[in-house]
Amino acid sequence: MISGKSLVSIILTVAAYLTMASPVASAQNAGRKTLYRPPAEVKLERLIRRRFPDFYGKSFPGEVLIVEKLYPVGWSKDGKLAYYLEPGDEACGCYFARLAIKDLKSDAVLWQFDYDSSELQDRLKKRTPESLPSLWRYKRELFSSKLREHGIIPQRRFAFLLFPANYMGDQLTADLKTTETQGDRDYGIINGAVLQLASKQRGRKTIFEQTSKPDEALPLDMKVLGYLRSPFEPRIAVILIEVLRGYEGPPHVTHFDIVGASLDGGFK
Numbered sequence: 001m002i003s004g005k006s007l008v009s010i011i012l013t014v015a016a017y018l019t020m021a022s023p024v025a026s027a028q029n030a031g032r033k034t035l036y037r038p039p040a041e042v043k044l045e046r047l048i049r050r051r052f053p054d055f056y057g058k059s060f061p062g063e064v065l066i067v068e069k070l071y072p073v074g075w076s077k078d079g080k081l082a083y084y085l086e087p088g089d090e091a092c093g094c095y096f097a098r099l100a101i102k103d104l105k106s107d108a109v110l111w112q113f114d115y116d117s118s119e120l121q122d123r124l125k126k127r128t129p130e131s132l133p134s135l136w137r138y139k140r141e142l143f144s145s146k147l148r149e150h151g152i153i154p155q156r157r158f159a160f161l162l163f164p165a166n167y168m169g170d171q172l173t174a175d176l177k178t179t180e181t182q183g184d185r186d187y188g189i190i191n192g193a194v195l196q197l198a199s200k201q202r203g204r205k206t207i208f209e210q211t212s213k214p215d216e217a218l219p220l221d222m223k224v225l226g227y228l229r230s231p232f233e234p235r236i237a238v239i240l241i242e243v244l245r246g247y248e249g250p251p252h253v254t255h256f257d258i259v260g261a262s263l264d265g266g267f268k
Contacts, residue, residue: 036144036152038136039071039084042160044225048254051223052243055252065243066090066253071132073147074154077232079105082152085256086132090247094118095130099143101150104230104237104260107208111146113139155231160239162226167234167263170201174224174238181218187245188218195224195240195259202267207238208259219244220252234263 045067049056055065066088073082080103087096095117101110117130129135136143147154165172179192195208212218219242228237240257 034144034148035140036073036147036154038132039073039154040158042070042072042158044070044160047225048241051225051241052221055221055243055250063250066246066251068254068256070239070256072155072158072228073099074152075230075232076151076153078151079103079230079233079235079260080110080150080152081228081230081237081258081260082147082150083258084132087255088253090251090253092118095135097132097135099146101146101152102258102260104235104258105262107260110150113142113146153232158228160226161229163224165227165229165236165263170199172200172263173198174227175204176222176224176240178222188220190219190222190242193222195238197238197261197267199267205261205266205268207261208240208257217244236261236263 048065048067052065055063057063068088069086071084071086073084075081080101082099082101085098085100087098089096095115097115099113101112102108103110115129115135117128129138163172163174175196175198177194177196178190180189181191191212193208193210194206196204196206198204222240222242225239225241227239230236238259238261240259242255242257243252244255246252
């Protein structure tokens with residue numbers, strides 16, 4: 001039978017051991033590398049349909065746009081955004097994907113991974129990833145390593161917002177102006193675009209400017225869709241969308257451009 005004093009002594013000994021062991025356990029946990037989970041899609045197809053009604057059944061009954069899908073991953077505290085895209089498959093029966101990390105201060109892509117399932121079919125056979133979950137499992141170590149390297153903090157939920165944007169009592173709008181060629185409209189007509197962020201109180205600033213190159217496919221149409229807002233600083237990612245001619249004509253395809261903008265500086 002254990003006496004009261006002995007029992008107290010045992011409890012104190014165990015407590016001391018756990019106190020000594022806990023820093024080791026904490027260090028082990030801290031040393032574990034975070035593995036990022038697959039992101040969730042921001043559902044935009046209905047909004048795209050409302051913005052581009054002419055591409056839905058006007059020329060051909062049942063015609064629809066082949067829509068690229070957007071999966072925001074997370075933000076860093078210093079102005080970076082990570083996002084995953086699924087370009088539409090027109091005819092090959094392939095799975096396409098892109099994971100990118102973009103600096104929204106300079107709009108430079110810091111790292112990018114492009115995937116085409118047709119390039120792996122011979123080597124991997126039945127193991128070829130053909131969806132976001134399977135590709136993420138296959139490349140999870142690589143993806144997680146790059147996201148950690150750039151300080152990306154995953155977000156549980158992304159709110160896709162429409163302009164105007166409100167900031168510090170001010171209201172900001174996205175003003176997109178495009179120029180068109182006089183060429184064949186069926187093959188694309190927009191050869192230039194300028195996007196400005198306009199403030200009611202502070203003026204305007206240009207955040208995106210594009211001039212097409214002679215050998216580039218021209219968009220059939222281009223619009224501002226909305227924006228994502230950083231939870232860490234007054235910065236947004238403006239989501240531009242362009243419609244490009246399909247491989248053999250309709251149905252046409254969409255493509256996202258993501259442009260960074262500070263909400264509190266650079267206006268004139």
